[in-house]
Amino acid sequence: MLKGLGAGAAAALFTLAAPAAAQPMAQSAPAPAQAPTPPTIERAQGEEMIKGMFAQVDANHDGVADAAEQAAVLEQVKAQGAPETALAAIRRIFAEGTGPDGKLTLASFTKARMTAFDKADTNHDGKLDPAEQEAARVAAEKPKS
Numbered sequence: 001m002l003k004g005l006g007a008g009a010a011a012a013l014f015t016l017a018a019p020a021a022a023q024p025m026a027q028s029a030p031a032p033a034q035a036p037t038p039p040t041i042e043r044a045q046g047e048e049m050i051k052g053m054f055a056q057v058d059a060n061h062d063g064v065a066d067a068a069e070q071a072a073v074l075e076q077v078k079a080q081g082a083p084e085t086a087l088a089a090i091r092r093i094f095a096e097g098t099g100p101d102g103k104l105t106l107a108s109f110t111k112a113r114m115t116a117f118d119k120a121d122t123n124h125d126g127k128l129d130p131a132e133q134e135a136a137r138v139a140a141e142k143p144k145s
Contacts, residue, residue: 038133043117043126050113054106065104070094089140 041049057065057073078087093116097108120128120136128136 037130040130041128041133043114043121046117046128047110047114050110051106054104054109057104057109058106063106065094065109067102070098070104085141 054065055061057069059069059072074087074090077090093112094104097112098104099108116136117128120132120139122132122135
């Protein structure tokens with residue numbers, strides 16, 4: 001489950017960009033290296049990424065990510081050190097596509113995530129550039145009222 005993905009990468013895929021981790025700086029510490037700029041994500045590429053993530057959440061590969069599979073993902077991401085903001089974002093994303101039976105299908109998950117992709121694509125060019133990804137990350141971190 002979530003093979004090859006660290007906590008940040010898993011959160012990035014779910015929220016379009018990983019939450020930044022603030023680290024205190026000692027006065028004598030050198031300036032931190034600039035984080036690499038994320039690549040632009042084409043819409044079709046984003047959809048394939050979403051389907052790949054769903055395949056990893058759907059542990060038994062029956063086309064449905066039930067409550068137990070969703071909980072297992074959250075536990076794994078938490079164990080990898082994900083901040084609570086990332087866990088909350090993943091919970092919210094699961095809830096967006098989960099039916100009253102507590103199950104999440106590939107179709108509902110893809111639809112919910114592609115809706116988020118389209119909303120984040122503010123210039124409507126079918127791509128998420130680094131600035132759009134950052135704006136989506138910031139928006140995802142804001143508490144929902």
